[in-house]
Amino acid sequence: MNDELSTRDRLIQAATRLFRQRGYDGTGLSEILAEAGVPKGSLYHHFPDGKADLACAAADWTASEIIRVIDDSFRAAPDWRHGVTTFCYKMAKLFDILNSADACPIFGLLFEGPDQDRFRAQAEQSFDRIIAAAARHGEALGLSPEAAHDAAETFIIGFQGSWTLARTRRKSDVLRGLPARLYGPA
Amino acid sequence: MNDELSTRDRLIQAATRLFRQRGYDGTGLSEILAEAGVPKGSLYHHFPDGKADLACAAADWTASEIIRVIDDSFRAAPDWRHGVTTFCYKMAKLFDILNSADACPIFGLLFEGPDQDRFRAQAEQSFDRIIAAAARHGEALGLSPEAAHDAAETFIIGFQGSWTLARTRRKSDVLRGLPARLYGPA
DNA sequence: ATGCTACTAGACCAATCGGTCTAATGCTGG
DNA sequence: CCAGCATTAGACCGATTGGTCTAGTAGCAT
DSSP states (O other): OTSSSOOOHHHHHHHEEEEEHHHHSOHHHHHHHHHHHOOOHHHHHHHHHHHHHHHHHHHHHHHHHHHHHHHHHHHHHHSSSHHHHHHHHHHHHHHHHHSSOOOOOTTTSSSSSSOHHHHHHHHHHHHHHHHHHHHHHHTTTOOOHHHHHHHHHHHHHHHHHHHHOOOOOOOHHHHHHHHHHHHOOO | OTTTTTTHHHHHHHHHHHHHHOTTTSSSSHHHHHHTTTOOOHHHHOOOOHHHHHHHHHHHHHHHHHHHHHHHHHTTTTHHHHHHHHHHHHHHHHHHHHTTTTTTTTTTSSSSSHHHHHHHHHHHHHHHHHHHHHHHHHTTTTTOHHHHHHHHHHHHHHHHHHHHHHHHTEEEEEETHHHHHHHOOO
């Protein structure tokens, strides 16, 4: 499917997709290998610590993707609410493309796994990178640094909860309704 | 530890605790059995479909516990915000008792697992039961049915996101700060 | 006591798990 | 052409997985 990607990238993307669908422990190494079309030896060459290494790489890659969507959403936004709303709509579209059953791309793959603290630290870092990216746009739109950080944190919290509810109900509306929930009717 | 509990209840509670810590796929049947002090035969007697049955029972039990906390929190509350705030403080305390690493008691154990749709349906039902319980208190405090349902949904969404952030940071403050985040400074 | 049901007990199973290891195969600079 | 490194390839490993099955025990009704 993605012949031009490097072996390493094919592994990361296959792992990301499968972890999101079935979780860390629910995904077998053999599934990842099959989906990526890569033999076992290559995995341990690129990721010496095996599955755990791969999961951290996948989490990092995912965070970067999310930040890209955030930046896209705020590029032409006249104010905070517009940026946030665009982001919600983009993510709702993604939600519908994935079959509405996957975990939140942001945090779905970040927990679980035997090496608790490594994953927790990875999650914290990814979380903070995402919040910082959103806060930066808040500042650019005139908010004070503290207000921007707070707004970003509140929004990401709401987004995380909304994705969960959207998933149980299989309805992306919950995501699109988040701005109204947080900031009142448009 | 809990000698007076029935075999069935000991299984449910051991499973709840372990699923919350390590997730569904991350928890082995043998761990649950050891923690509950129950042989394998008993499990399949009480839960013919095995692990999946047990997980659904655990989810159901957890939802009931959460509703109990909600009812407690609103018992003496003069208004919505007070009830919600009490709930957040109670849950923050629980968060500190668990070693701040567990998944949200409400939704941590509801996803993942091979039988996707069964678990999803179970999650949806639990989610709605919890929201309905909160909404009932909103109505009792004078909100219209629609307003109460909406307030409850918004709050649970925020709570779910807050627990996730609290977990990555290992700081229960995030939970206690939720009312201010949603409704402004006290 | 007897027969019946509810439950406990754990040996046993095939399948799969994550991980290691050796051999072969490019690919590169000399 | 060859030496040497990076990478691929997959056979193989012990451990553990969820699940089945048979045997035994406890408690109750008759």
